Amino acid sequence: MNNKALKTLEYTKIIEMLAAHASSPLGKIRCEDLLPSCSPGEIEYKQEQTQDALSRLFQKGNINFGSAKDIRGSLKRLEIGSTLGITELLQICALLDNTSRVKSYGRREKENEQRDSLDDLFDALEPLPLLNTEIRRCILSEDEIADDASATLKQIRRSMKVTGERIHTQLAGMVNGSARTYLQDAVITMRNGRYCIPVKAEYKSQVPGMIHDQSSTGSTLFIEPMAIVKLNNEIRDLEMKEAAEIEVILASLSNMAAQERENLRYNLENLVELDFIFARAALAMDMNATRPIFNTKGYINIRKGRHPLIDKKKVVPIDIHLGKEFHLLIVTGPNTGGKTVSLKTVGLLTLMGQAGLHIPALDRSELSVFEEVYADIGDEQSIEQSLSTFSSHMTNVVSFIEKADPKSLVLFDELGAGTDPTEGAALAISILNYLQKQGIRAMATTHYSELKVYALSTPGVENASCEFDVETLRPTYRLLIGVPGKSNAFAISSKLGLPSYIIDDAKKQISQEDESFEDVISTLEENRITIEKERMEIARYKIEVEDLKKQLETKQEKLNQQRDRILREANEQAHTILRDAKEYADQTIKDFNKFGKANISIKEMENKRQNLRKKMNKVESNMSRKEKKVTGNLKPSDLHLGDGVKVLSLNLKGTVSTLPDAKGYLLVQMGIMRSKIHISDLVLLQEETVISAPNMQRTSAGKIKMSKSSSVGIEINLLGRTVDEAIAELDKYLDDAYLAHIPSVRVVHGKGTGALRKGIHNYLRRVKYVSSFHLAEFGEGDAGVTIVNFKK
Structure with a gap:
C-alpha cells in the first residue's frame, strides 16, 4: 500500500492504538511495523x-507478556x-519466567478440545526450568x-569473614586501648579497600603504619597499622x-545458556x-469489532460499520455496499453531513481488514482484497509548491489514473471542486466514466447535481446520500444508497434567518430543470421515509405474529401431551377394571359350580352375591366420577347494588345490578354482558366496586360506589379530534370502562399522520391502571386502532 493512502486514511493512528495494547517492547515494535497485505492467504491466516x-x-x-528485554545481543555473544554478565543472565531468567506463564495460559483445559491457529506457537514455548532454576540459585540480584x-x-567468603x-x-583493641588518645574519633574506617583508623596529624609517629588518606583540613590521617597489614593483604x-x-x-x-540458545x-x-496477535485481539475487543469475510471479486458489503477513530458512543453506523450491482458510488448531501466520514470508513476498514485486524462492524460484513487503495481526501493546498486546491487534487487524480487497475479501490472527496462548477462537473464525470470503463471500484463525494444525474442515467x-434533518438543521449521518442527496441550501438558509425575498430571488436564478430535479429528490426522500416507517411496522407485526404462532404451537403441544396422558391413564384404568372384573367373575362362577355340587348354605351364597354387588357399585362409582360442584353460600341480605361478585359457572367477575328476587335470581353486569344468575352461583369479592345506579349513594360500609357498566361500550371513536380533545x-x-370491570377496550384513532396515535400512546403510558396496549391485528384496524388492557 502506498504511504499517502495510509496517512490520508489515518491508518497510522490505528497502529498507535494497536501498539498501546502490546505489553512488551518488541511486541510494540512488531505492531508499529504492521502493514496491509495483498495476499488472500496471509490475510485469512492473520484474521484467524x-x-x-x-x-x-x-x-x-x-x-x-511482561517487559522482558531484547536478548538477541546476548544470544549472539x-x-x-562469550561469557554473559549478571544482568544478561537475569534477563534470560525474566524471559523464561514469561515463557512459563504464557505457556500455562495457552494450555488446553480439556484434552479433546479442538485446536486452533495459536496452539503451535504455545506448544513451541520451552520454559527451560533447569536453566532458569540454576541461574536463580546462583544469582540473587544484579549486585549479589x-x-x-x-x-x-563459599569457602573463600568464609575465609574473608x-x-x-x-x-x-585487633583494631578495636587499639581504638579502645592505649592509642585512644592519638585518634580523632574512636572508629574503624576503610580507605582504598583497606581497614584504617583516623589518627591526629601530630601523633602520626606514635602509630606506625601506612598512610592511605588524609582529611581535607589535613588534621586527620587515615593510617593502616602495621599489625594488620598482613591481614589486609589476605583480604x-x-x-x-x-x-x-x-x-x-x-x-x-x-x-548452560549457550546449549539452549536456539530454544x-x-x-x-x-x-x-x-x-x-493478542494486541490485535485486544484492539478488536476494545472496538467491539468482528472478523470480515474476504473475497477477490471487488465486492464490499459493510454492515453497520463505524469509523474506529470516532467515539463509539457517538458514531452513527452506516450500511454500505459496492462492487456487485455497481462499481461506482457517488455520495451527495450537505456539508458536515458525514460524506467524508463515510468515504474514510470504507477506506480505513479495508486497510484494517487486509492488515489482519478485525473491523468495527456487524458480523458477516464483506471486504475485497485490493492491491492498492488510492485516496484523495481533504484540502491539500500547498503554498510551497505553488499548488491551488484544484491543482493539488488534479495532481493526485493524474497519479491515480496512471496506476489504478481493477484490483484497486479509489476514493475521491469533492471530485472536481475548486474550479468553475460547470467545468469541474464535466471533468468529474469524465474521470468517473474512465474508471467505470476500466472496471475500477471507486467512491466519490460531490455537490454537483450533474453527477447525480450521471449516476441515475449510467x-x-x-447514487447515495447522507440524510439531513431540515427541521433541526442537524445531519443524521445515515448513509442512504440509491437516493441522491439534496443540498438543502435554501431550507437551511431559511431556518437560519435569511430573508424570504432573498431566497425567492435565489430560486429564480437556478434553471427550471434544476429546480424540478431537486423537487423530485425531495419527493423521493419523503416517499423513502414513509416506506421505511411502514417497513418497520410490518417487521414489528411479523415479530408479533411469530410470537403468537409460537405461543399457539406451545399451547397446542401442551394440550396434545395432556390428551395423550389422559387417554393413556384412562386405558390403563379401564384395563385394570376389566382385569379385576374378569378375575372376580371367574371366582364367582367357580363358587356357583361348587354350590351345585357341594352342600353350601344359601346364606353363604347370598353373602357372595352381596359382595359382588358392592364391587360393581364401586367400579361404577369410579367410572362416573364427577367434579365436586362448588357453590356459593350467600344470603340475599349479603348483597348490595354495585357489589363485586364472581360467577362460578362462568368464571367471570361482575357487579350486582339488581337485588335477588323471591327465587334467588338477580341480574349481574359482566363487562358488556348482563345475565340473570342464581345467588348460589355467586361469590362475593373483597375488592371495592361501584353500584350501577345513575346517581351516587353511600353503602352500609360508608363507601361511595358508582357503576357505568350498564352504559360503557368496549370501543371509543376519536377520529377527527385533536390530541388535546x-x-x-x-x-x-x-x-368508566375500568370501573365497569371491562378487561380490554378498543381505541379508534385512525392512521393519518400518526400524531394522534402517538399522543394517545404517550398518555396511555402514564395511566396507572393500564397494564398494556398494542396496535390491533391485521384486518381488525391494524395501525388505526389501539387495544388497551386493564390491570386485574
Whole structure:
C-alpha cells in the first residue's frame, strides 16, 4: 500500500492504538511495523489468529507478556563463546519466567478440545526450568552472587569473614586501648579497600603504619597499622579469588545458556509474535469489532460499520455496499453531513481488514482484497509548491489514473471542486466514466447535481446520500444508497434567518430543470421515509405474529401431551377394571359350580352375591366420577347494588345490578354482558366496586360506589379530534370502562399522520391502571386502532 493512502486514511493512528495494547517492547515494535497485505492467504491466516486470540481473551481473560528485554545481543555473544554478565543472565531468567506463564495460559483445559491457529506457537514455548532454576540459585540480584553458587566461593567468603573479624578485633583493641588518645574519633574506617583508623596529624609517629588518606583540613590521617597489614593483604587476595570464582560461575551459567540458545531464540520470537496477535485481539475487543469475510471479486458489503477513530458512543453506523450491482458510488448531501466520514470508513476498514485486524462492524460484513487503495481526501493546498486546491487534487487524480487497475479501490472527496462548477462537473464525470470503463471500484463525494444525474442515467453507477434533518438543521449521518442527496441550501438558509425575498430571488436564478430535479429528490426522500416507517411496522407485526404462532404451537403441544396422558391413564384404568372384573367373575362362577355340587348354605351364597354387588357399585362409582360442584353460600341480605361478585359457572367477575328476587335470581353486569344468575352461583369479592345506579349513594360500609357498566361500550371513536380533545375524552372513557370491570377496550384513532396515535400512546403510558396496549391485528384496524388492557 502506498504511504499517502495510509496517512490520508489515518491508518497510522490505528497502529498507535494497536501498539498501546502490546505489553512488551518488541511486541510494540512488531505492531508499529504492521502493514496491509495483498495476499488472500496471509490475510485469512492473520484474521484467524486474531479471532482465536479474541476467543481466548473472552474465555480466560487478559494476558501480559511482561517487559522482558531484547536478548538477541546476548544470544549472539553466546554463539561466539562469550561469557554473559549478571544482568544478561537475569534477563534470560525474566524471559523464561514469561515463557512459563504464557505457556500455562495457552494450555488446553480439556484434552479433546479442538485446536486452533495459536496452539503451535504455545506448544513451541520451552520454559527451560533447569536453566532458569540454576541461574536463580546462583544469582540473587544484579549486585549479589549467592554463597552457595559453588563450594569454592563459599569457602573463600568464609575465609574473608574470619579474616575480617580478626582485623576488627585487633583494631578495636587499639581504638579502645592505649592509642585512644592519638585518634580523632574512636572508629574503624576503610580507605582504598583497606581497614584504617583516623589518627591526629601530630601523633602520626606514635602509630606506625601506612598512610592511605588524609582529611581535607589535613588534621586527620587515615593510617593502616602495621599489625594488620598482613591481614589486609589476605583480604585483598581473597577478594581477587572471589572475583575469579564469580567469573567461573558466570562462565558455567553462560555455557548452560549457550546449549539452549536456539530454544531461547524461539521463545523470544514466539512471545513477540503472541504479544502482537493478542494486541490485535485486544484492539478488536476494545472496538467491539468482528472478523470480515474476504473475497477477490471487488465486492464490499459493510454492515453497520463505524469509523474506529470516532467515539463509539457517538458514531452513527452506516450500511454500505459496492462492487456487485455497481462499481461506482457517488455520495451527495450537505456539508458536515458525514460524506467524508463515510468515504474514510470504507477506506480505513479495508486497510484494517487486509492488515489482519478485525473491523468495527456487524458480523458477516464483506471486504475485497485490493492491491492498492488510492485516496484523495481533504484540502491539500500547498503554498510551497505553488499548488491551488484544484491543482493539488488534479495532481493526485493524474497519479491515480496512471496506476489504478481493477484490483484497486479509489476514493475521491469533492471530485472536481475548486474550479468553475460547470467545468469541474464535466471533468468529474469524465474521470468517473474512465474508471467505470476500466472496471475500477471507486467512491466519490460531490455537490454537483450533474453527477447525480450521471449516476441515475449510467449503468454500474449508483447514487447515495447522507440524510439531513431540515427541521433541526442537524445531519443524521445515515448513509442512504440509491437516493441522491439534496443540498438543502435554501431550507437551511431559511431556518437560519435569511430573508424570504432573498431566497425567492435565489430560486429564480437556478434553471427550471434544476429546480424540478431537486423537487423530485425531495419527493423521493419523503416517499423513502414513509416506506421505511411502514417497513418497520410490518417487521414489528411479523415479530408479533411469530410470537403468537409460537405461543399457539406451545399451547397446542401442551394440550396434545395432556390428551395423550389422559387417554393413556384412562386405558390403563379401564384395563385394570376389566382385569379385576374378569378375575372376580371367574371366582364367582367357580363358587356357583361348587354350590351345585357341594352342600353350601344359601346364606353363604347370598353373602357372595352381596359382595359382588358392592364391587360393581364401586367400579361404577369410579367410572362416573364427577367434579365436586362448588357453590356459593350467600344470603340475599349479603348483597348490595354495585357489589363485586364472581360467577362460578362462568368464571367471570361482575357487579350486582339488581337485588335477588323471591327465587334467588338477580341480574349481574359482566363487562358488556348482563345475565340473570342464581345467588348460589355467586361469590362475593373483597375488592371495592361501584353500584350501577345513575346517581351516587353511600353503602352500609360508608363507601361511595358508582357503576357505568350498564352504559360503557368496549370501543371509543376519536377520529377527527385533536390530541388535546381526544385525551380529555379518552380519560373519562377509560375511568368508566375500568370501573365497569371491562378487561380490554378498543381505541379508534385512525392512521393519518400518526400524531394522534402517538399522543394517545404517550398518555396511555402514564395511566396507572393500564397494564398494556398494542396496535390491533391485521384486518381488525391494524395501525388505526389501539387495544388497551386493564390491570386485574
